[in-house]
Amino acid sequence: MATFCVWGNSSDMAEIVIKNVRKEFGDFVAVKESSFTIQDGEFFMLLGPSGCGKTTTLRMIAGLELPTSGEIYLDGEEISQRPPSQRDIAFVFQMFALYPHMNVRKNLSYPLVSQGMARADVKAKIDEVAQILGITDILNRPVGGLSGGDRQRVALGRAIVRDPKAFMMDEPLGALDAEFREHMAEELRALHDRMGATTVYVTHDQLEAMQMGDKIVVMNNAVVEQFGTPKQVYDTPATMFVANFIGSPAMNFLPFQQQLAPGATTARLGEMEATIPALRESGAGDLVFGVRPENITLSDTGTYRGEVLAAEYLGTTQIVTLNTPNGHVKARIPANQPVKTGEKVGLNFKPGTVTIFDKPSGRALRSELNEGVLAHG
């Protein structure tokens, strides 16, 4: 690799295809048959609670774990059983894992030295990367005394210095304090946009995933729950888990019982027939009416009524908690709309935003709203 263009590896198509990948550790199944495709140049988020298998998935792509079964394709080649050194993938660790016995420059040169790159070329390459990341002045410092942000930059530098086909990042911002995180997230995204290299990023922070990702895979209990753009995942969750995990406050779940035929456009909540996106499949028995807090409006009129329990003021908006016949509901309404604790108000659900779930399976019923998204999920 003699080319010196950090953002120019566009000639390499780095599409990553995960096909029926499964990983067991003894009796424990860390990842159940999972499949998804990461397109070339995408900033791809693996999102889920801790222990859901997202890090294991990332480590399998990088070669730090070998899948029990299934295939992983990078750039059209099956790589699932290859050692990491033969995959041309860089990895940024949560704790950075900078070699503590080397200074910054040596850390950056380490991946190049292993490729047998000439000394002068190594130096030129490091200077170039240091320039991009703004760490030129700390190149000769030991890594021990660096601030969190600088360590992060050095870790990124070690990853980008060798022009890999793809980057794996395991919660790279997890070790930074909140204030700096925001800044680093922007820097990271800007860097990605500049380099255009395929990036797979593991996080448990749904805001981070929404903010930075082109696509999101939501995992839970070793299973891929949903795979799509942040908007698809947010607006049309495939399962109750996704609906609950993404968004803050989470989507409201109003349990109800009804027989719904394909084509149904209303659901009965208490006395009200609420408009829902036309169903494409039937639902029966225990169902759940899912609506996001910002899709609820409060008014004096309205047949579906709830009692105001509390209101949290958030500046531009406020979160109102209401007690309805179907349980507690949170609504996000403008901050200037007056509400009083204890008063009864009417709730209206913005038509076209509602998702109906089958309660026993937690699966979203296909409807006019989500059929395009769920078809390939």
Next chain:
Amino acid sequence: MSAHSITEPSSRAKWVAGSLVILYALITMVPLAWIMMTGFKTPPDSISYPPKVIFEPSLEGYVNLFTTRTRVTPDALEALPPPATWYDEIVRERNMVIAGPSKFGERFLNSVIIGFGSTFLSVFLGTLAAYAFSRFKIPLADDLLFFILSTRMMPPIAVAIPIFLMYRNLGLSDTHLGMILLYTAVNISLAVWLLKGFIDEIPREYEEAALIDGYTRFQAFYKVVLPQAATGIASTAIFCLIFAWNEYAFSVLLTSATAQTAPPFIPTIIGVGGLDWPAVAAGATIFLLPVMIFTILLRKHLLRGITFGAVRK
């Protein structure tokens, strides 16, 4: 009362603690200092009563340590040409002449070969085993570790007779290799356990980063794990060396002519020409030096090693 920090000891507490440490050091140093002083005394000074703290230093002990001597009559002594060297002179004052070198140099060299050889082997094998136990999924790993530890659950000398017989049959008696293997066998359990603790402390991410950076697992072990484990390796080496260096019983039992180490040799000096305490003391002093130098060289690591795990780096 002046306000002081809770975590920072007051100056009075520091003073008291400092004094206690110095006092303790003095108490433990007295026998050592006495041995070193005795080495520079003449035999009459060494046994005089009351003991002499101030004395005229002499190298007689060191000369006696490294030589064998024969007594001659004063007439025969007169007939000899004048002494050629300073040590000839010292010996002749006692009506003796040097008959040849003693075995001390040889025995000391044996100690160096066997002590450092077995230390190297213990640490080398211990590091590899500890790394494997720390990083790989080994079936029955806990049982194996317990088994390794169990070799230390009785004093090694308890198996002296079987080892003696075994070594005789294998032709390992009184050989350097035999002693190196024996001390390694005793030390390896300590080495594995100590080093496993140190390697467990090194985050796996360092090796994984090296694997990702294009290195093989062995390269990652060699270039990333070993430098990180330097502290542990150094302190393990010191513990192993101290055991092998000071071991007495097996050396008495299994060695005589070729592979005898210094510890069983030093007491034999006593029998040669009466109670030659200065020579014994000189032998003990020289014997102490390698371990002292080795420990001083690795002192920084040893201190960090003893407190390992206490504070996360």
